[in-house]
Amino acid sequence: MIALEKASRPLKGDVFVPGDKSISHRSIMFGAIANGTTEITGFLESADCLSTIDCFRKMGIIIDHSMRPSNGVPVITVHGKGLKGLSAPKGTLYTGNSGTTTRLMSGILVAQDFDCNITGDASIEKRPMNRIIKPLSQMGADISSVMGNDCCPLHIAGGKKLRGINYRSPIASAQVKSATLLAGLYAEGDTVVYEPALSRNHTEIMLSAFGVDIHNEVARDGSAAAILHPGMPLKGIRINVPGDISSAAYFIAAALVVPGSELLIRNIGVNSTRDGIIRVLKQMGADITLLNYDDSQEPKADILVKYSELTAGANGKFEIGGKDIPTMIDELPVVAVVAACANFDTVIKDAAELRVKESNRIDSVVENLQAMGCDIEATEDGMIIHGGKSLHGADIKSYNDHRLAMSFAIAALAAEGTTRIVDDRCVGISYPSFFKDLQSLL
Incomplete structure (x- = not known):
């Protein structure tokens, strides 16, 4: 179990995340x-x-x-x-x-x-x-x-x-x-x-x-x-693996939930089939800029993200669904955390695939955000998040799901009091140094 407190100051600096x-x-x-x-x-x-x-x-x-x-x-x-x-x-x-x-x-x-x-x-x-x-x-x-x-x-x-x-x-x-x-x-x-x-x-x-x-x-x-x-043999090559956008997503989210933050996340893969989180958050008004873009083999860039007041649009809510979902399926738990910290309603739909991941990520995200005071409800293919309520610390069940553990570490930065994450060691599945890297910014 790891305990985290609300961020006491803005997050600033450069971040390097592990390979994709x-x-x-x-x-x-x-x-x-x-x-x-x-x-x-x-x-x-x-x-x-x-x-x-x-x-x-x-x-x-x-x-x-x-x-x-x-x-x-x-x-x-x-x-x-x-x-x-x-x-x-x-x-x-x-x-x-x-x-x-x-x-x-x-x-x-x-x-x-x-x-x-x-x-x-x-x-x-x-x-x-x-x-x-x-x-x-x-x-x-x-x-x-x-x-x-x-x-x-x-x-x-x-x-x-x-x-x-x-x-x-x-x-x-x-x-x-x-x-x-x-x-x-x-x-x-x-x-x-x-x-x-x-x-x-x-x-x-x-x-x-x-x-x-x-x-x-x-x-x-x-x-x-x-x-x-078929018919062509494979020939050995050299591969330079860019940073994983799924790992970068937690720091993108951190900068958006901690006021005054500004982070530069280096050398991240920004393949168009994976960059849904960037496109969707920018549609919400997030200040995200790609720098040093390189499209040789896998596209990659540095991602500059600054704290932003997110907005819902004309009808007072924001919807995430359709063809955006496959491009950000692994990032939806942390996007839900960002939405919980916003002042409008967010609907995540067409994401039934979340139910058959390492955990049932629809039910587990809803359960944990409710424990932190969020007004949120599960649907068959996603969730409805009613933003605007302050979050508070809670005991978070990770269900041995690495993406849940890391997403709620970010939620802890915006929540009053102490947040404890059970079974935090599961982050080793994709990002063994996550908590060390996060603590270096606090």
Whole structure:
């Protein structure tokens, strides 16, 4: 448990956050099935990403950690063995709390020549896996839920011949899309994944850099399509992982809830499929500026955020929904905290996906904000936040959900009294140094 008090002064200074979790996962996986070595700088050494490293080491991939002699920068080197170079693991592959590892790795493993089992912690064993089982099975894979409940543990029987498919995903999910596309690397014929809106496209960008023939386009019906043409081997590359916008989000929010604050958050990935929090908060009137923009490989920039009086618009409320949701799904808990500190109503909708994250993030956010004195109600696909009420300290249940723990650490900065966060160690899933970094600004 960690205890936090209301910020006694404005937050000022430069902030550096760890590397992007989504990109870090993919750099290991894609490097493992590439020919030659892949060198990664800026890698996020969190529990989730270390789970990915552990799984691929168990399948015979050598992954080194060293320092670059010229500047002392940490480098992860993945010695790839090609598309079919993985070896059968001796036991079950354990993915910890990582849904990304579980789902994306499944797309690779259904095409291998060996059988394997995948499972994770108690949270992973409750998260829906039928969303990947369905398209992978349509491709000819033999993948099943061991308990028959569409959740982990998963069993994958190897040696199956895959075929490319046109798959219409009912949700915009980068994990579903990526698992299907990765299986498509091994399939006969093209693989096309259609989504109602474009989910984060790190897989498409990175696979293209590895030499794969893949691209995004808008389909005739307005859906987002990712199209992969198989047949090209992956070749090892150098990857510089930018800072994670999901981690930067907490400091963006902190500057907006603590009067007088001004923070410069350095070298953050601002991919247009991930920057919804910036666009939405700017629509609310937040003073956020991108500096030193660089669009080579993954777009990145420094983010300057200044305390701002947020506004709702003509009808007295602000709505967040539709195509914005996939671009900020992981940031919605901390956006709810910002909304609770505003003087107007905020409606978050079209976000039912929050119910099947590490926790039920709709119910858990509502429960904890209510404990802090916020007038908030849950809906089936989001929440309604009636701003304008002062927050007070409370005992916060993190439900072992890293994004809840960090979001309510930010809420504590605006709340009178002491806020205690139970099970704060879960931040190690994505941002091990979060509390240290936050304390350095107080």
